[in-house]
Amino acid sequence: MNASAHIGVTGLAVMGRSLARNFARHGYTVAVHNRTPSRTRSLMEEFGHEGTFVPAETAQELVAALQRPRRLMIMVQAGAATDAVIDEFAPLLDDGDMIIDGGNAHFADTRRREADLRERGIHFVGAGVSGGEEGALHGPSIMVGGSKESYAVLGPMFETISAQVDGQACSTRIGSDGAGHFVKMVHNGIEYADMQLIAEAYDLLRQVAGYGPAEIGEIFRAWNKGRLESYLVEITAEVLSHTDPGTGKPFVDVVADTAGQKGTGRWTVQTALDLASPVTAVAQATFARAASGQASLRAAYRPLPGGVRIPMSRSEAERFTSQVEQALYASKVIAYDQGLKMIQDAALTYGWDIDLAAVAGIWRGGCIIRAAFLDRIRTAYAAEPRLVSLLAEPGFAKEITAVQVPWREVVAASVRRGVPTPAFAAALSYYDTLRADRLPAALLQGQRDYFGAHSYRRTDRQGAFHTHWGHPDRSETEV
Structure with missing residues (x-):
């Protein structure tokens, strides 16, 4: 087989197939392989016209199709499946070749694999890819961990296929070995917190202010034109505005109120405990998902008394809505701040030289937590790379000072009325903990x-x- 492919992708499920197509659409020749050959044939039949693909039915054929130094991207399930693919392909590679794990691997596994393959002369790269199927196809955010030598080869390719914001590619080398997968893990932890905070804001507007889902969707749509502008707020407006075609009811009323998770939020909390890094908003968001699935426990608690829910007038509801917007913004700042501080803590522990301005920069596009205020976060860390907290930056400090009273009012209202806001309360408690002159x-x-x-x-x-x-x-x- 002619060694013509710039990169190989093995594992052609949703993410692997989308990345392979993204590379091909940008002019790269892509060798494609899957354990089940029918999936490779399916990609060729459906999307072979999008670029130059080289199908391979065996590991040997895939390796033979790759230009030197060989670049092989693994897109399979994290854990044992990834190890099995590495064990299959590594003996076929030579010094200087690269294996890139683009899945949601645990950073500790990436560190182990990198050390093992380095001894065998192979560069192992842990690339955290965020953005889901659409991002992988049209431009993800890519957080790369690995050697400088490997990124010199891979970087231009990743930067070409990644999302672009203000002329900047949303891909960068985060640091050595597991740094990329660590930052992707924290990204996902922040995502958990952000989603939970948004969900709590919706619940407050419905349970306390008395708005319906479609009305709340319009509120979120308005918020998305201001400082809360973000992908998650944008899609929240769409979800809340959607009517179930089968029943005619609001979509959110026909969906079971139990939230699943794939593990990255849990990894973030577990790792934060090891680092003694207090990511309390992330932790409460993760536990909130766990609690939502405790059907028998919820049934036991349901008959117990709660707060008093007094209907609000329209003017009271409008005032409360403004307070919720301020509380949501403050809590989101805290959640992002906790994640960034955790990255700093890990960098000290694992010897990574991580540029937080660059991290914030590549989170501005492609990824799930992309938000307008990330540009301000990038600017803050660019001006002061050793910034210990976003709240040590004058602009953010001024904003939080301005909203802390309504933030407290919202949490107090949720307590009085018995509406659970674990993430809002955790973010506020974190703020009060760190600003206290003396703690118990x-x-x-x-x-x-x-x-x-x-x-x-x-x-x-x-x-x-x-x-x-x-x-x-x-x-x-x-x-």
Whole structure:
């Protein structure tokens, strides 16, 4: 077989097929392969006219079709399936060749695979691809982790097929080994929080303000013309405006209120605990999905009393709607801030040199959490790469100061009326935790020292100390 293909794609399910077509549409010759050859034939029959494809029925044929250095992109299920494909193809590759994992792999697996293949002379690249089927086909956001040498070869290709915003490609090298998949994981964690916050805003407008789904859809459509402009707010307006053709009811009223997840939100929370990075809005959004699926538990709680829901007048509803918009904006800023801080924490732990301005830049297009205010986030980190928080930037600090009262009013209203807002409350609590002059953690330290002799630190002198709680004089010693 003539080695003519610029890149190979194995795994032709929705994402793999869409990426292969994207490469071909941009003039690259693409070798395509699937464990089930019928899927390869289907791609050729349906989309072979879109560009130059080289079908391969075996791993050997796929490798033989690739130009050197070979670039092989794996688009299969994360975990054991990815390892199996790597084990199949790696022996067929040579020094300097590249294997790119474009799936939602756990970053720790990517780090392990990169170290193993590096010893064998093969570049392993973990590429987080965001945007779903449409993004993969028309222009995703691509978060790449791997060696500088591999990105020198792959970068121009990824930047060509990625989304473009203001002339900038939404693809960049994030850092070494698992950095790309880590940032993609955090992206998905922020996505969980953003979606939950939007859902809570909808619930408040319906349960407290008394608006119907279509009316709320129009409210979101108006919000999408302002500072809340984003892909998720845009599609929320569309979903809320949709009427179920079978029943004539609002679409949201015929959909079961249980939300699934594919695991990346859970990974974000688990990893955040390992890093001691407090992504509380992400955590509450993830637990909210888990709670929605607890049918028997919800049935047990349902008869219990809740808050008092007093109907609002039209003017009261309009005022409350403005407050919800402000609370949603503030909470979204907190959610993004938590995710970006988690990336900083991971960079210190794993030795990654991550440019947060570049991360915000490639999130502006193609990906699910693309939003207008990401351009301001990019500008903030470009001006101060070591910025510890978005709220340390004067513009964001001024905005949050301006909206913190209505933010509190919304959370208080949800509590009084018994409408659950776990993500709104978590974001506000995080804000109050970090701005507090003094936290009750001092008492926690005393408790830990009492029952476990874990020691504590003092505010008035250096060192660690232990109080002998069982002694009559409760003397203190330095440890």
